[in-house]
Amino acid sequence: MTNYLLHILIVCEIIIPFALGLQLEIGETGLYNFGHVAFFGISAYASALLTTHGIPFMGALFASLALAGLFAWGVGYPILRLRGDYFGLAMLGFAEIMRKIFLNESWLTRGPMGIPGIPRPSFFGVPIHTLPRFAIFYGLFVIAAAFAVYHVTRSPLGRVFHAIRDDEYSASAVGKDTFRFRRTSLLMGTLLAALGGVFWAHYITFISPSDFTLNETILALLIVVIGGRWGMAGTILATFFVIGFQEGLRFLPLPESFGRLIAPMQQMFFGLVLVLIVLKREKSWFHKGDRLAQG
Amino acid sequence: MSLFLQSLLDGLIAGSIYALFAVGLTLIYGTLHFINFAHGELIMAGAYFAYLFMMPPLHLSPFISGGCAIVGVVCLALLMDRSVFSPLRNANSLLLLIASLGISLFFQNLAQVIWGAEIRTFPFPLERGISLGPVVITPVQAWILIIAAGAIFLLYLFLKFTRAGKAIRSVSDNPRLAKTFGVETERVIRFVWIVAASLAAVGGVLYAADTNLEPHMGTINLVRAFAAVLLGGVGNVWGALIGGIVIGLSENLGVLILPIGYKDAIAFCVIILLLLFRPEGILGVRWGVR
Numbered sequence: 308m309t310n311y312l313l314h315i316l317i318v319c320e321i322i323i324p325f326a327l328g329l330q331l332e333i334g335e336t337g338l339y340n341f342g343h344v345a346f347f348g349i350s351a352y353a354s355a356l357l358t359t360h361g362i363p364f365m366g367a368l369f370a371s372l373a374l375a376g377l378f379a380w381g382v383g384y385p386i387l388r389l390r391g392d393y394f395g396l397a398m399l400g401f402a403e404i405m406r407k408i409f410l411n412e413s414w415l416t417r418g419p420m421g422i423p424g425i426p427r428p429s430f431f432g433v434p435i436h437t438l439p440r441f442a443i444f445y446g447l448f449v450i451a452a453a454f455a456v457y458h459v460t461r462s463p464l465g466r467v468f469h470a471i472r473d474d475e476y477s478a479s480a481v482g483k484d485t486f487r488f489r490r491t492s493l494l495m496g497t498l499l500a501a502l503g504g505v506f507w508a509h510y511i512t513f514i515s516p517s518d519f520t521l522n523e524t525i526l527a528l529l530i531v532v533i534g535g536r537w538g539m540a541g542t543i544l545a546t547f548f549v550i551g552f553q554e555g556l557r558f559l560p561l562p563e564s565f566g567r568l569i570a571p572m573q574q575m576f577f578g579l580v581l582v583l584i585v586l587k588r589e590k591s592w593f594h595k596g597d598r599l600a601q602g
Numbered sequence: 603m604s605l606f607l608q609s610l611l612d613g614l615i616a617g618s619i620y621a622l623f624a625v626g627l628t629l630i631y632g633t634l635h636f637i638n639f640a641h642g643e644l645i646m647a648g649a650y651f652a653y654l655f656m657m658p659p660l661h662l663s664p665f666i667s668g669g670c671a672i673v674g675v676v677c678l679a680l681l682m683d684r685s686v687f688s689p690l691r692n693a694n695s696l697l698l699l700i701a702s703l704g705i706s707l708f709f710q711n712l713a714q715v716i717w718g719a720e721i722r723t724f725p726f727p728l729e730r731g732i733s734l735g736p737v738v739i740t741p742v743q744a745w746i747l748i749i750a751a752g753a754i755f756l757l758y759l760f761l762k763f764t765r766a767g768k769a770i771r772s773v774s775d776n777p778r779l780a781k782t783f784g785v786e787t788e789r790v791i792r793f794v795w796i797v798a799a800s801l802a803a804v805g806g807v808l809y810a811a812d813t814n815l816e817p818h819m820g821t822i823n824l825v826r827a828f829a830a831v832l833l834g835g836v837g838n839v840w841g842a843l844i845g846g847i848v849i850g851l852s853e854n855l856g857v858l859i860l861p862i863g864y865k866d867a868i869a870f871c872v873i874i875l876l877l878l879f880r881p882e883g884i885l886g887v888r889w890g891v892r
Binding site: 339385386388389391392393395396397400401403404407410411521522525528532567568571572574575577578579580581582585586 | 636637686689690693695696697699700701703704705706707708709710711712714715718719821825828861863864866867870871873874877878
């Protein structure tokens with residue numbers, strides 16, 4: 308039982324940075340990034356490949372974050388010119404193309420077979436191999452990440468993000484280079500997603516292209532939509548809520564024949580929640596409702 | 603050479619199906635101004651409804667099953683509009699997009715609960731292809747071309763010569779002006795849903811006849827449709843039509859040079875390139891059925 312609770316806690320610690328990244332982009336800056344999972348996937352693959360080729364965990368971690376950041380910088384340069392739903396759709400396209408690359412470039416990624424046997428992390432000689440150690444090790448990173456996000460949102464930088472979210476034209480009218488700030492936001496969100504991706508790869512120890520689909524982005528979107536209204540704390544709480552629900556369902560004593568229905572039914576429920584929240588919050592959603600980042 | 607011609611024909615067949623998806627999507631975009639992510643699920647629903655009627659115990663003929671599928675999908679679309687999109691009529695397009703994403707997730711997984719995740723095909727007998735010079739076309743493919751062309755022709759007649767069609771064109775051209783002239787916007791929106799859903803259903807059935815059915819078939823077809831919509835210019839019906847055919851051709855010709863695994867990525871590349879370089883579409887004319 309304790310192990311099971313620890314497992315849920317660790318999965319939450321993986322998803323929290325991922326969701327916080329999206330919260331920073333959508334909730335703070337108004338960047339509707341529907342391809343968030345791409346960066347989660349890039350760093351998971353990068354870290355898995357580096358460590359299975361003998362690079363120590365900490366080195367692989369920073370290299371993977373850097374690589375994901377580089378990708379965000381590269382695709383951000385053209386795609387950030389777009390606004391609103393066009394930006395979201397173009398990012399979604401980017402994420403799907405990345406998934407096709409994971410799937411088809413078998414010489415690098417082993418294609419649909421995925422990468423098994425990803426080594427467990429170690430922190431300067433201390434092996435992280437038990438559940439409590441994972442929980443503490445990841446927890447420290449998550450606290451650091453949350454601390455950083457908290458400070459960014461309260462800093463002058465965060466205020467520029469909010470200004471861009473609420474009214475980009477006014478923000479540029481007072482002399483803010485909004486393109487640069489939007490890119491900074493995308494980059495920060497990406498680094499958080501990438502942190503989650505590395506954690507995921509080294510905890511599950513097996514990754515394949517099917518781990519990085521639109522469904523993962525929707526999961527983060529759901530968390531942000533549920534909790535984002537109350538800022539960072541809300542997002543973290545919503546992560547526990549959603550992941551607890553998701554992982555909890557798996558352990559319910561249900562008959563075998565019902566088992567294969569669990570995953571789709573849970574997705575149906577998530578879809579329903581997404582629709583209901585949007586319907587409920589039509590006016591107040593994300594502080595500004597209708598004026599947000601149009602066109 | 604014959605491989606090239608065969609790919610050209612296959613691309614044309616696939617493209618004529620994508621055109622049906624794209625026209626519906628662009629009509630919705632033109633009148634309601636949001637990207638309906640659930641359009642893919644209307645396509646999927648059309649295919650599965652037809653499958654339901656074609657298989658035992660009902661065993662209806664493909665044409666009757668297709669007709670029943672259209673009715674079912676139209677009801678589904680009207681239900682979606684009434685329950686979700688209608689209360690959000692004046693909301694931000696991103697909220698509508700997120701709501702439609704939720705609907706899409708819901709129905710995709712509902713289909714998986716009902717029919718399972720496995721790939722299914724329509725119970726058509728295997729038939730010999732007909733040789734037309736260097737290319738081969740199967741009877742099913744010939745029917746697909748005929749039905750797709752017929753559907754487009756009916757759409758043309760509807761938009762051009764009926765009062766409802768004119769009302770649709772006026773609202774998507776300029777909603778406020780249309781309202782001033784006494785066009786009932788809500789009624790027009792209902793018509794648009796009916797037309798878009800019927801085309802999605804027909805396209806879904808044809809797509810399933812050409813390839814196969816699975817619960818997640820909607821997403822990739824939505825992407826193709828969206829790429830076609832952008833190609834033609836958002837809200838431009840005839841542009842979307844041509845866009846669909848272009849996407850079908852470029853996918854089938856693209857795999858001659860690209861690895862086959864990247865076939866589905868072509869539509870995404872088209873989307874990204876178009877958004878960056880020509881967001882108003884190749885054919886221009888933004889916002890409006892011309």
